[in-house]
Amino acid sequence: MNHLLDEELIKLVLSGENEAFAVLVQRYEKQVFSLAYRLCANYDEAADLAQEAFIQVYSVLVKYEIDRPFFPWLYRVAYNTCINVLRKKPPNITNLEDFTAVLSQPEDDTIPEVSYDRQETKAFIEKSIADLPEKYKEPVILRYLENLSYQQIADRMDVPVSTIETRLYRGRLLLQEKLGKYTGKRKIK
């Protein structure tokens, strides 16, 4: 069944062969999981989100229009599912400020804790991305994770290209403010 096209697998699923859905899950689990992880910056939570996303995809599979590319549709359903779940979450007690202590420590390769600090730093950057406002977060993720052009992102999000350019610009300005320690203190006005 692994050799079948997405559309063929979907027809099988809709005819009652759930095994075909397992093939679709295996085919796209990395992309969906990566998306979920970028949205929440937490591995365990991402597993739950991605699972929820695939269940939702299964539940609304009848709505998929068979003559359109499957992956963008799946990605859209997965993104919306993740965002909806995250919106219902209580506000996260851990916020960016909690990481400032880590960032204020000097980097020094001779200190054993540095490796740990870098992990923390990576977590901080991931969290900074996950904490971006939704309208900036999605294009940033699509740009870097899916390596899409502005036009492709605009098509996916159904907004003008100029809007995508603006959102990517502003989203990265926000990141630059948060991550100034690594990128330099200068700010684009």
Next chain:
Amino acid sequence: MNCKTVSERIYSFIDGQLTEEEAQAFLAHIEECPSCAALFADAQILDGLIAETIVPVEPPVGFADAVMACLPQAKIVPFPSQKSKFFKWGAFVAAAAIALSFGLTNIFSNNAAQPGINLAENLSNNEQIVNEREPGLEITVTDPATENNEGNTESQTPDVVAQNSASNKEDNQTGSSSIGLPKAASGTQGVGNFNQRLLAAHQGVDTLNPEVNSTGKYVTYYVKLDGKLQLWQVALSGDTEPVLLSEEDLAENEGLIQAHKYGEWKADNYDNCGLFAAASDGSRGAISSPMDGGSLWLTDANGANAQAFYAKGGGNIILWAPNNGSFVFNDNQNNLYVAYPEEGIVLYVLSGNVKNLSWADSKNLVLEIVEPSASNSAVYVVTLP
């Protein structure tokens, strides 16, 4: 390019989204402007940082198996509840025309592409706001069977239909089947609005006998699947997805599924015949007749003294509401209506192959709509004015 343009398009350059001409102008400015060059350097660092961070992540081992273990049971395709969408009457005419012109069979025939969404969206086209009853209000009334055609609408005051009924009374009592029945009573003289919600949809199986259970809050229905008889439950509110309550061997429980009968066939001495049902309080009855291409008659509780009421009917359903203030009936073209004898009005509800139907209460109608060929079916609740 000046400093402002360069700073605004700094990431567009990094992302390779500038035209060659724009890119050259950008670089030319950077070479001459130290402050923009510094911004550019910082932006490049940030870009690298993000690119290093936002990389694909491997899911946990066994992730796909975990997903498959959590899929909804059976071959159910649950739908999110449909939010109410109301159409203004003028828009409804066009929307309903589309729904009718496609017909439910055609809607289902697109199943391979998107059966669920088509079904739900097309049926929701039948939702409408009906005009408030006001003295002398000029309203447009439409025969749903002909509303595709321009010029088939006509205007009446709300009282006209009742007058038509009264004026026909004498003729009806003579038993003539060629009298002019009122045709323009469809759906406009009621008060308020009605809408329909999709509660559940199943593919390749038949949802059977949906009924509101004793709590009044849930609809239960049966599904025959792989030699099993499943009992499902879904909230009448449409706020939850269907839940499988039990699963029994089909062969041993087939008797649980009894086809509903709506009304009884009647033919008597006034040369009319049709499906007859009496209100439970014994106040009156109604006949849905195939005569005259379909007609609806109000009668005494025993079926006598038939009076023409509406120029549609002749289907296989006639069922009084619990409060006996209205009854639902269909014609032989899969159009479903609700009649209000006291008010002298008939509301067009929807077009579709309604297989099973019951009243949740005197305002809410639970119905099963079936695709004849492939057994796809859906359970809806329609809220009437």
